[in-house]
Each structure stands twice: as structure tokens, then as C-alpha cells.
Amino acid sequence: MKALVKYGQGPNMVELRDAPVPLVRPGTVLLEVKAAAVCGWDIEMWRHRMANPVTVPVVQGHEFCGVIAELGAGVTNWKKGDRIACETSALVCGKCFLCRQGDYQLCPDRKGFGYGVDGAFTRYVVVRAEILHALPPGLPYAEAALTEPFCVVHHALVDRITVKAGDRAVVIGPGPIGLIALQMAKLQGASRTLLVGTQGNQRRLQLAAEQGWADSTIMADHDETAAAVREFTGGQGADIVVDCAGNSAALLAALASVRRGGQIVKIGWGPKPFEHSLDELLRKSAALVGTFGHNWHNWESVLRLLTAKRLSAGPLISAVLPLSQWRQAFEMMESRKAIKVVLVPEE
Template sequence: MKAVVNYSSGAGNVEIRDVPIPSNLGPHDVLINVKGAGVCGSDLHMYHDIQGFPVIRPVTLGHEYSGVITAVGSEVILFKEGDHVVSETPAYVCEKCIYCRSGQYNLCPHRKGFGVLVDGAMAEYVKTREAIVHKIPDNVSFEKAALTEPSCVAYNAVAHHSRIRPGDYVVVIGPGPIGLMCTQIAKLFNPGRLTVIGTRKDLSRLEVAKQFGADEVIVAEDGDVVEKILSYGDGFGPDLVLDAVGVSATLKQSVDVVRPAGQITKIGWGPAPIGFSLDPLIQKAARLQGSFSHNYPMWEKVLVMMEKGEINPLPMAKTYLIDEWKLAFDEMDSLAHAKSIILPNP
């Protein structure tokens, strides 16, 4: 079968390879014929070999996917051949640590993600585990369902890890796929004002932010961002800042603007040291909260909201055939649109 394989370290070392269809299904495994595979920022980081996490190579990329079940292991009871499904991202968790036992398996120290440490979904087939598969509602397309994963990342950050109430002033930094989905989900809480910050390069993605419910977008190069944010309302700043970028400069901005007793939720990663004092955070008695990945109940909720049309990531996306993987990567990289989806079996 065709697969988009990151075959060695070094920039640009990705190609289409002919690899075997996954076989030897374990008793709890499920084989999926992949219908949609989203390209994630982390796939692009691996493509450029600038990822900040351990990887194995060669590895088939992709961890955001939907498809049709074509085979199930001998002890699978919840699914059968022909079911339309999505799967979560942890190809392996230990099932023994306190986080696995309490349903917070996204925090399992032994977690291995698809497309990073286990072959992923930018291929005609992928093998996954019954425990992390979900049925897709009838009215949700495979393309839309393939973006359940980034929607759940945003859901976890906004609905689970943030304190957010109707009327709140909410600022999202970074209109990438996660920032855009944070915008859409924050909108469900009926904020008093929802502001999204990007750069000149983000102009097309900032348009999507407006479509996703932003009251205002700020282009960082067009004046003092901190001043603009603090000019709204009583001048004390946003109740909640969602930092979906990951560089130190945006965390500094977040600390500078967050309302006393407010919250910063940080979703963006960056291996560099932050390089500034966190004293203002302490003086403001504000909260700095990390958010990572998602778990089973969040997927079920996001799928319900997709069925009702309350969550719809598709306006930020463009689809490509698997042979066009390079175009899919490069166009997303150039910020032409926020999200590329590869269709391995159109």
C-alpha cells in the first residue's frame, strides 16, 4: 500500500513508499481503510526535522484520521467490518500507570503516538486499538471526522483546562489549526469579546478566525498588540488567554495582558527557555495552565457537537490525494490555509 514515510533524520526526508498493509491484528486491534488524514503541525516539524520530541524512523506520518473498518481482532466487540470510525492518537499506552487507570491516558509516561513512534495514518490502511475508536455520526463526512483530533485538542484546552464563562474577554494567540478550533470552541461559551492575534502571514487564516466567531482580529505588525488588547473594556485585560503558538514572545505577551486573577492556557510547544521573568504572573495572581492531547469522553462530546453542526473544522481545510502529499505539506507550511487533509482512498 502507499504510505507517506518519514524515512530518516534530516530536513525533507519524506517520500511515498510501498509498504505492507498492517497484518497480525492483535485480539483488540482494528484495521481501518483510511478515508481522511489531517496534516498536523507536528508532521511538518518531522518533515523539517525540527520536532522537539523523540521519534523513530522510518515511520509513516499522520495521527488525525477517519475511515472504514475492514477487519477486527478476535476479541473486538464494539465494532465490526464496515463501521465508519475515527481513532484517537495514542497507538500505545501502558494501561497500568495511575493515569491510564484513571482515564487520563494522554498523560501516560509510556504513551506512543501514531506517526511518531508507531506507523501512522497517511497510508491506505492503519492498525489501531478498539479502546480508542469512535463511531462517526451519519451526517459527519470523513474529511470533517479526520479533524476530530485537533478539535479535541482545542476542546481539552478551552472546555476542560480553562476557566471560561459567558461574557468573558477571551484572547486567542495564533490562528493555526489549534488556535482556530480554540476560537470556535470558545465561541460556544458566548464570550463578551473574542479576539484572535496573528501576523501578516496569517491574513487568510485570520479571515477564517472571523468566520469561526472572532469579534476582532489583530495583526501583530500593525501596532502595539498589548496596548490594543488592554484598550478593550475596563482596561484590565482578558479573563482568558489561549496561547496556541509556543514561542517565548507570545507567552510574554500573555503574561503582560492577562487580567489579574485571570488565566493563561498554553497549548503551543517550544523547546527554547522562556527568557523573561514570571513575576507579573505572580503579582497578578493569574494562573498558567498547560494542556495536552485529550481523552475518550472528550472525543464523544466533540463528535456529538460535530453532528449538531456546532463544531465544524472544514472551512479551514483543503483536501489532497496521497500522491499530492508534498503539495499538501508545502501549502499548509506557506500558510495558504490552516489545514491540509490527505485522502488515501478517495
């Protein structure tokens, strides 16, 4: 089978290679990948700008779904042909206090698909039976492949902060995560949402407005954001700010935009240091919350919400391409011509 492999610790060291079909082990299943979405992390790995280390060689791809092709010994609650979505925590220890209390995404020994363990930009991948979720009938594979980024946002906005009905939410950064955050905030009862983007994001701002995800959009320099947010909230500041951009300017804008006693949740990664005072956070008695990953209930909830069309993945998919056109897919995402591209492995 063909597999998209990052083979070295340097930029552009990614290529399609022949790889053997992996062997199913006890407690795992062999999954035939039907669709795998390209994530910003995949681009960062390709260009070798990752916020976290990766082991090489490794098959990339962590946002995926498929059909069970083979069951390992001891797997009794699934059968061949089941359509499933799969979490990204490929390996966890299962013994530490975080694993035991259900926060296994924070396990210090966690290894994720696509950078710690071979991932899904290929035809077959071996996965633990514990992290499978049944795909509801009617949810197409391409959309189901986007379950993972929706779970990132579900965990951030449902588990990590409290969004109250009537809140005014500001989302900084109109990438896929930002566009999902708008949807999630609305679903939780935010009365109004504002999306902040910078130059080059016009089409995404437009999409968010057309879809009704954002009530207002601005293309603002981060300095201008606070003034725009004050206007948007009648001078009060935002109840919730979701930082999906990850750079210093975005966090500074979030600090300036949040209301006294409000909450900032930071989803976007950014390896550069933050060289500003955090006194504003104290002055406002605001919360700044980090978030990582997702766990079991996020997956079950998101799959139900996607199926019920309370959340929508379709408009985020700019193209579905065969795996052989991975380079084109990565370039489309890097140049922001695409929001999400889904890859389909070939026979």
C-alpha cells in the first residue's frame, strides 16, 4: 500500500512510499481508511515547524474514519464492516491518574496518530478498539473525517470554559478551528459572535457570515480588534474570547477584548515567546485557559451533533482528492486557498 511518510527531521522530507499492511494485534482492529483530512499540523510537519517533536519515519494523518477490515484477538464489541471514526490518542499508558480519571488525552505517555504512531494517510491503519466510535448512518466519510477538529473545539468550549446562553463570543483566527468555534459557541447559546481575521482571510470571513456562524466579521489588525470588540459589545468587552490564531498579537488582542471577569480559551499553538505583561488578565480578573485534545464523550457528542446537522462540516471541505495528490492538497491548505482538504487512499 502507499503511505505518506515523514522520513526525516527537516523541511519537505515527506513522500509517498510503499509500506506493508500493518499487522493487527490483540485488542486492536485493522481499519481500512475511507477518508483522512489534512490538518494544519500536517503542513507544519511537512515544513518542519512543529510545536511538538515527532518520531520519524512516521505515516502522517490523524483526522480519519473508515471501515473495520479485521479484528484482533479479544475484540468482541465490533465486527468487520463496521463504519467508524477513530480518536487520535493512539497509545496511552492506561495506568496514570489522568488515564484513570478519563483524561487520557493528557497522559504523559500519550502518542498520537500521525506523529507518534503511524497514521492514516494510507490505506490501512491499526487502532486500539477502545478509541473507536460508531459512525451514525447517513454521515458521509468526508465529513466524518473532520470529527477530530470538531472534538478539539467541543472539548475547549464545553469542558474547559463555561459558555452561558446570551454570551457574546469573539473568535480570533478564521481557520478551520475558528470556523468550528463560532458554530460551537452558537450551539451553546452565545447570542452573538464576532470573527476576527487578518489580511488574506476575506473568503473565510465571508463564508462564516453566509453560513450564519458569525453575526459580524472584521478584518482587523490585532490593535484594532479591542476597539471593534468594544463596539460589538456596547463597550463591555467579550464574555468569551477564543484564540485560534496562537500568535502573540492574537493573545494580546484577546486580553484587550475580554470583559472584566470574562474567559479566554487558547486553542491555537504558537512556538514564539509571548513578550508582554499579563497584568491585564489580573486587572480584569479574567480566566485564561489552555486546552488540548478531547476524550470519549466529545467524540460521541460531536458525532451526534454532526448527524443531527446541529454542527456542519460540509462547508469546511474545499476539496476531496486522492492520496496521490497530497502535495496539491497540502499546498492548497498552506496558501489558504482551501479550508480543509480530505484525502482518500487509492486501491
